Amino acid sequence: MTGRHGPGRAGRVVAAVVLAVTVAAGRGGDAPTRAGDGCAPGRGPLTVDDLPAGSSVLECAAVGRLVTHEGAGVTVPEPGMKVTVDTLAVDGSRHGFTLEVAADGTVSYDLAADAGSEEHTHAAGPPAAARAACADSAYAVADHKEYGTYDWWIGDGPLPGGLSPADARRAFEAAIGTITGTRNDCGYGDAVGARAAYHSVTHHEADVDGGAHCTARDGVSVWDAGNLSGGVVATTCSWSRPVPGGPDWLKEADVRFNTGDYTFTNNPGDHCANAYDIRSVATHEAGHVFGLGHVGAGHEGQTMFTNSFACSTSARTLGRGDVLGLRRLY
Numbered sequence: 001m002t003g004r005h006g007p008g009r010a011g012r013v014v015a016a017v018v019l020a021v022t023v024a025a026g027r028g029g030d031a032p033t034r035a036g037d038g039c040a041p042g043r044g045p046l047t048v049d050d051l052p053a054g055s056s057v058l059e060c061a062a063v064g065r066l067v068t069h070e071g072a073g074v075t076v077p078e079p080g081m082k083v084t085v086d087t088l089a090v091d092g093s094r095h096g097f098t099l100e101v102a103a104d105g106t107v108s109y110d111l112a113a114d115a116g117s118e119e120h121t122h123a124a125g126p127p128a129a130a131r132a133a134c135a136d137s138a139y140a141v142a143d144h145k146e147y148g149t150y151d152w153w154i155g156d157g158p159l160p161g162g163l164s165p166a167d168a169r170r171a172f173e174a175a176i177g178t179i180t181g182t183r184n185d186c187g188y189g190d191a192v193g194a195r196a197a198y199h200s201v202t203h204h205e206a207d208v209d210g211g212a213h214c215t216a217r218d219g220v221s222v223w224d225a226g227n228l229s230g231g232v233v234a235t236t237c238s239w240s241r242p243v244p245g246g247p248d249w250l251k252e253a254d255v256r257f258n259t260g261d262y263t264f265t266n267n268p269g270d271h272c273a274n275a276y277d278i279r280s281v282a283t284h285e286a287g288h289v290f291g292l293g294h295v296g297a298g299h300e301g302q303t304m305f306t307n308s309f310a311c312s313t314s315a316r317t318l319g320r321g322d323v324l325g326l327r328r329l330y
């Protein structure tokens with residue numbers, strides 16, 4: 001798909017982002033935004049058209065309501081908070097978006113297919129799909145980062161691969177450490193100043209429902225497992241607060257593995273069949289936690305590629321684009 005000319009592809013990406021912003025702004029200008037005038041009607045999930053950009057979550061009484069877009073969904077947070085949902089799919093489809101509520105209650109969205117991310121491509125040369133992880137510079141960043149320490153817990157329910165909490169802690173710590181330590185085989189040094197600290201097993205759960213939608217946040221960043229809608233291997237929900245000059249400041253990020261539909265393993269070996277490598281998936285999700293977005297077709301070598309490969313451990317270490325994305329943020 002990607003042509004030989006990097007700038008051409010980058011130009012198309014920029015055009016798509018501008019179009020999305022224009023459409024969102026147009027909806028905000030045209031759509032009803034007053035309570036009783038069509039916003040946030042009735043019960044049940046809302047669409048982005050029910051709560052258009054520019055409307056007020058206060059006037060629409062929309063805080064706590066679920067808003068869906070192309071199968072993804074987030075619960076409207078309180079004013080001054082932004083929520084992003086990122087799903088890791090089996091088929092490479094991109095599902096995710098960002099809903100931000102300004103301090104005055106005004107809604108805005110980033111509905112870009114890569115979940116609020118800004119995509120950068122600098123690569124040229126051989127067909128993109130054939131590029132090795134260390135030759136591919138593509139990355140995408142969401143507009144948030146961890147400025148301090150990411151404090152996280154493990155849920156007290158089932159864990160992927162049937163791991164014990166101790167083994168899950170080791171797997172997740174290794175994955176998170178790959179992001180905070182910028183571990184890669186491309187010769188790049190550590191670029192991430194942020195830290196992470198595991199605390200304990202908790203009765204809190206990841207704030208994700210069975211449809212892989214983000215529910216209201218509980219203030220505790222939890223990694224756990226459960227049943228998500230089919231096609232979704234794992235989901236990350238992240239919440240952040242605006243920082244003047246940005247990126248926004250991460251306040252919570254929850255990760256859930258879909259053990260209802262998929263099998264996970266800590267040791268994919270010769271006999272692996274259709275099981276997902278826990279550390280590979282966890283490293284990808286940790287990338288979202290620390291602010292990376294998805295890269296799509298042609299960038300299969302990057303940890304932040306939009307889908308996951310069964311029995312592959314390649315996402316355990318970062319590709320060049322993953323590293324460049326982290327350097328952009330940190």
Ligand SMILES: [Zn+2]
Pocket residue numbers: 086087088284285288294306
């Ligand atoms: Zn993802």
